[in-house]
Amino acid sequence: MQRARLLIFNAALGPLDYRVPDGMEVQAGSVVVAPLGPRQIIGIVWDPERMPSETVPDAKLRPLIGLLPVPPLKPELMRLIEWTADYYCASMAAVARMVITSGGALKGPATMTEYRLTGGMPERMTPQRQAAMEALEGEQATIRELAGIAGVSEGVLRGLVNQGVLEPVEVDCDRPYPRARADFDEPRLSDDQREAADRFVAAVKAHDFAPFLLDGVTGSGKTETYFEAIAAAIEEDRQVLVLLPEIALTEAFLKRFEDRFGTAPVLWHSSLKSTERRRAWRAISSGEAQVVVGARSALFLPYANLGLIVVDEAHEVSFKQDDGVRYNARDVAVMRAHFERIPVILASATPALESLAMADQGIYEKLVLPSRFGGAQLPTIETVDLTKEKPPSQHWLAPPLVEALKDRLERGEQSLLFLNRRGYAPLTLCRHCGYRFKCPHCSAWLVEHRLSQRLACHHCGLETSPPDTCPECGESDCLVACGPGVERIADEVAEILPDARVAVVTSDTLNSPEKAAEFIAQAEGGAIDVIVGTQLVTKGFHFPELTLVGVVDADLGLEGGDLRAAERTYQQVAQVAGRAGRGSKPGEVLIQTRHPEAAVIAALAAGDRDAFYEAETEARRHAGAPPFGRWAAIIVSSEDDAEAREAANRIGATRPMLDDVQILGPAPAPMALLRGRYRYRLLINARRSANVQDVIRQWLGALNHPPGVRVGVDIDPYSFV
Incomplete structure (x- = not known):
């Protein structure tokens, strides 16, 4: 049997x-x-x-x-x-x-009904029907999707179906995707690009594991370089996976991909409809999908014949999953390539220290693109010392940055202001009694969003309308916004430059691929003068007329308990600086800071990346931090504070005593209350020789906790809140 x-x-x-x-x-x-x-x-x-x-x-x-x-x-x-x-x-x-990840994909072949215009006219024409018929010319989709395209209710479209204006069409749910062509539009590459591309192509054809670190300055044409490796995989009828850190980046990438290969790749991200997920999953598992572009979850799809993995912007923190299975897609991508015996390319202008260490050890092959493509020059970078060049009261843009913005507007060029803080203000309080608006479920202030007229928690998603009176003292018209978010900076720009066309770019405003495409089209078409954005604008975008970048508060990333704060700040500011001067016109970057002497700020101003990385590497080596040591975190949580604290203390009391493992804590987490759960943390710092996973499994496996207690393990943590 x-x-x-x-x-x-x-x-x-x-x-x-x-x-x-x-x-x-x-x-x-x-x-x-x-x-x-x-x-x-x-x-x-x-x-x-x-x-x-x-x-x-x-x-x-x-x-x-x-x-x-x-x-x-x-x-x-x-x-x-x-x-x-x-x-x-x-x-x-x-x-x-x-x-x-797609239950529908497991059910086998299936069909669905879509609708299209017949060319007929309804018996009675209404303004809504007229608008729908004009919007749906050449479209074919489900009633729900057509309603979204036309901006009308589904009832309007069902009326057109009854009138014979729309006709049903039975389509295969798993209909093939258009085929990409490796030779559709072959690019002209620089000598440096060609050298790297030839190495990638040879690795694809060798059908063996080969990890690469593609280290190229912003604007050096890294994408075009690894496109040649994708072309080689397509020619060999093998599949390619390209991981991007943000959905918003896919729109710019899709346009470049379609220009090069003649059709869009297969997409995989959380915004896909269930029918789109089903079709993509089945095409990937059958081998019919040639190139898949997606978020980190695309890494675990069942590819039939994978031939290449590319991780673009490989330094990005968003490749690390913070709940559930706390994996780092960059590292798991390397392991998948290892098991599949295929090449993997980690592309970045500011690689993670861990990746550089692997290259220094010869584990990764490092390929460098040291200059911008087409003769474009890297921007000049200057610091603005906010202790000397103080903005006016309740303003956040210093005079040198204001003058630079005015100058660019007069010349018809674009500017970008970067502040990694969503909303209008990070804190709202009562000027009468000092009451601060706090999230009831998290240890966090509520952030004012004036565009949507809401107070929001960026950790649990709670939203509420701003009250007319203070809930503490009852005074009316007494609420004060403290500190700037991107919306407040946009208001300041509108005050300084009333004729400027300003766009606020955050995950709140670019929350779908369609909105991202609309923003890109407006920026490329010259319909935007000043972009004000968060980290979403630091990577992937190429606007030739953008010649000024202003970093509103470069010190923001250095605050708090992030053990990688300096590296992350360098990466963010260097990436956003790289948006300037990507075309024929020279670029300028102004970094506002209160600490121009800080090592990371000085390195950015001097354009000396190597000096910063060397100093940071030595600091990590001295502290036994990654890549020279190992980190792991244990997070204990419960809806009952005493229960969480007791469980954390029990874990701490039974800690193993090992020479090569240091265990710190337990202590209340910096975010001590998150989504209604009280949290305590322990941090493990171990030598590379220690098997941290076995230590944790044996340690925690011997303990039992009440049903309400959750114990999470985070190997190689990036978040320390």
């Missing part, structure tokens, strides 16, 4: 054994339906030797119900699931759930 051991998506139950009915053929990686009590569950058949469990007698085994019509997971992907679970101290069930 044949048995099958299943990995199911419930970590509490562990692996389960089933009987394979006569006539059903399963293998490791098959996705099956199995009974569990009165329910039916989905599971993945696993090699019993790689997932040990107690052996259940044959007589007690229940039969599998069915085999789902999708290809079995490849051994390489199954090894990645095992490695990710082991390295990040997560359950295999939680990792596997990221692979099976």
Whole structure:
């Protein structure tokens, strides 16, 4: 009798054994339906030797119900699931759930009904019908999607269906994507680009693991360089995965991709509709999808014939998942390439120290693009000392930056102001009694958003309308905004330059690919004079007429308890500085700071990246911090503060005493209350030789906690709040 051991998506139950009915053929990686009590569950058949469990007698085994019509997971992907679970101290069930992300994709071939105009006219024309018919010319989609395109209700469109103006069309849910052509528009590359591209192409054709660090200054043409590797993979009929850190970046990338290869790539991100996810998942698993561009979750999709992985802006913190399975997509991408025996390219103008260390050790092959493409020059960078060049009261732009903004407006050039703080003001208080508006669920102030007229918590998503009176003292008209966010800076620009066309660019305003495309079109078309934005504008955008970048508060990133604060500040400011002067006109960067002597600010002003990285590297080496040591965090939380504190103290009291592992804490987390849960943290600092994961598993595995307590493990943490 044949048995099958299943990995199911419930970590509490562990692996389960089933009987394979006569006539059903399963293998490791098959996705099956199995009974569990009165329910039916989905599971993945696993090699019993790689997932040990107690052996259940044959007589007690229940039969599998069915085999789902999708290809079995490849051994390489199954090894990645095992490695990710082991390295990040997560359950295999939680990792596997990221692979099976589209329930609809598991049901096999299917059709759906879309609608298109017939050319007929309705018996009675209304303004809404007229507007809908004009907007839907040449469109074909579902009623809901057409309603969104036309800006009318679904009822209006159903009326047009009844009138014969719209006709139904049965379409295959899994219809093929247009094919990309490697030779559609071959670019002209510089000598440096050609040298790097040739190396990438050779690695793709070698069909072996080859990790690369593509280190190129902003505007050096890194994208065009790795496009040649993508072209080589397409020619060999192999799949490519390109990871981008932000959905908003995909629109600019898609345009460049389509110009080069003649069609858009397959997209994968959280904003996709369920039908789009289903179609993409099935095309990826069948091998029909050639190039996939997506967020970090695209890394775990079941590619049939993967030939290349590219991680663009590889230094970005957003590649690190902060809840659930706390993985770093940059590092997992390297491991997936290792298991698949394919090249992986980490591209960045400001690589992470860990990546540079791997290159210095010869583990990654480093390729450098030292100059901008097409003769464009790097911008000049100057600091503005805010202790000497003070802005007027209740203003945040110093006189030199104001003059530079006026100058660019007169010359018809664009400017960008960077402040990594969303909303209008980070704090609102009562001028009468001093009451501060705080989130009831988090240790955070509510941020005023004047564009949406809301007070919002950026940690739990709570939103509320600003009250007419102070909730503490009852005074009316007494609320005061403290400090600047991007909306307040935009108001200041409008006051200084009343004729300027200003765009506020944050994750609040560019919260969909469509809005991102609209912003790019306006900026490229010259419809925007001044862009005011957060870290969203620091990367990926190429506006030739943008010649001035102003960093409103360069010291902001150096505040708080971030152990990578200096590196992150350098990366952010260097990236946003790189938006200036990317065309034929020279660029200028003004960095406002109260600490021009700080090492990171001085390095930015001098344009001396190597000096900053050397100093930061030595500081990390002295502290035993990554890449010379290991960090891990244990986060204990509960809705009851005393319960969380007691659990954290119990964990701290049973800490292992090891020569190569130092354990700090427990202590209240900087964000001591988050989404209604009280939080305590322990930080582990270990030598590279220590097996931190085994230490943590043995330590925490011996403890039991009340049901309300959650204990999370974060290996290689980036957030320390």
